[in-house]
Amino acid sequence: MKVVAYNIKDYEKELLALANGKVHDLTLISNALNLTTMQYAHGKEVVVVSAEDKLDAPLIEELHHIGIRKIITRSLTTGHIDLIKAHELDIQIANTPHEDQSPKGIAQQTIQNLTLWSVGKCVGKACCCVNNCSNPAKNKKQS
Template identity: 50%
Template sequence: MKVVAYSIKPFEKEVLVKANKKKHDITLISNALSLETADYAEGKDAVVVFTNDDVSALVINRLADLGIKYIATRSVGTDHIDIEAAYKTGISLANVPTYSPQAIAEHAIALALSLNRHLIQADEHSHNFDFKLDGLTGFNFYGKTVGLIGLGNIGQAIAAIFNGFGCRVIGYDVANLVNLAEIELLSFDEVLRQADILSLHVPLTPATKYMINAASMAIMKKGVMLINTSRGGLLKTIDIIEALEQGKIGYLGIDVYEHEKNLFFEDHQNDRNKDLLLQRLMTYPNVLVTPHQSFLTHEALQQIADRTIKNLDLWQKDKVVAST
């Protein structure tokens, strides 16, 4: 199968080549998919994309005109793809249903620990030979109530870690889940109301967009720690800033941002005009932002590459791929 893979980073090349084993003719390019770069797919059977690629109706229609039959995304989430447009053009879709949930869970824990123990500030002070302890007081995770929104593979992986810390773990999921060891299932509102630490692990859909907003934060504990490693659009950022001002949110750790498209994954240090909302968010000392890197482990990258190639293998054999 002839394939062009967009938005390829240097750390992905080796694992994709290893997973492919020369089975498919894959062209790896660093360019993001857009209406302007869609023509790189001319003469190909499939395109491989990532979360910040433009897979809107306009781009999909252009790909269909070029003869593309398949789109595979190197991600679990598919909110960047106009699924209806793909269906109308007859283009088949596939994602990576799951990969190393531990990678995401461990990054969420890293954000929580770093915020709690003020590790960024402590490191900066130490590098300046300022070894005072003022302003570095944290709290024990032991005995605290951790609320998880979304109890899929990642939610269950992070639950296991927090259980190991001796936390009480409560959770909410839209699925009718039963018999999840050591997770107390409650309603969405009750999880928000009781959690000292709240971590989000749900996809971005019309139902979940801005699920954390002024109204939902109103029922949270004052000073709650909020962690988001899922999708930026789960948080209404302007409301988050107001909650930080009021002290409603005591700690915020995010690996995603609602306006991250065309921003994350690239160096924008020299941009004349920077995202003002994100700049304001990062002025708070109790906010920690990482650039959508929670998936970035050797194990996760290999699993993503392996599943992406498997999707191509199945399509080449005219088999149905378990897709979005």
């Protein structure tokens, strides 16, 4: 998949590259995602963000307009993402909910989400979409 990751810290660069193993086409940007920096997302399929990136409705609309259909947050929380707007525009959202919340674990979870999406599979408990799907892991998380 063609991916741009925003708000990347120096220590994350090597971890994401190692976890990726040259499978996905990753562009790593140290800038936060906003209307000015979203130019780096042109031609990409997925945007990866941090909890520091605020994805409000106007930004999500612009991402959709340039072809982004999937977003991964390198965090447990999704309060910084307008999930309702993403749902309206059919943009899939995933987080990194696994037990290992170390920088290495988050990098591995991010790449795992990309790999699952690249083969047309659900990301399981990492799914943050507001869809009422039949994914047992997601339904268990919502209960």
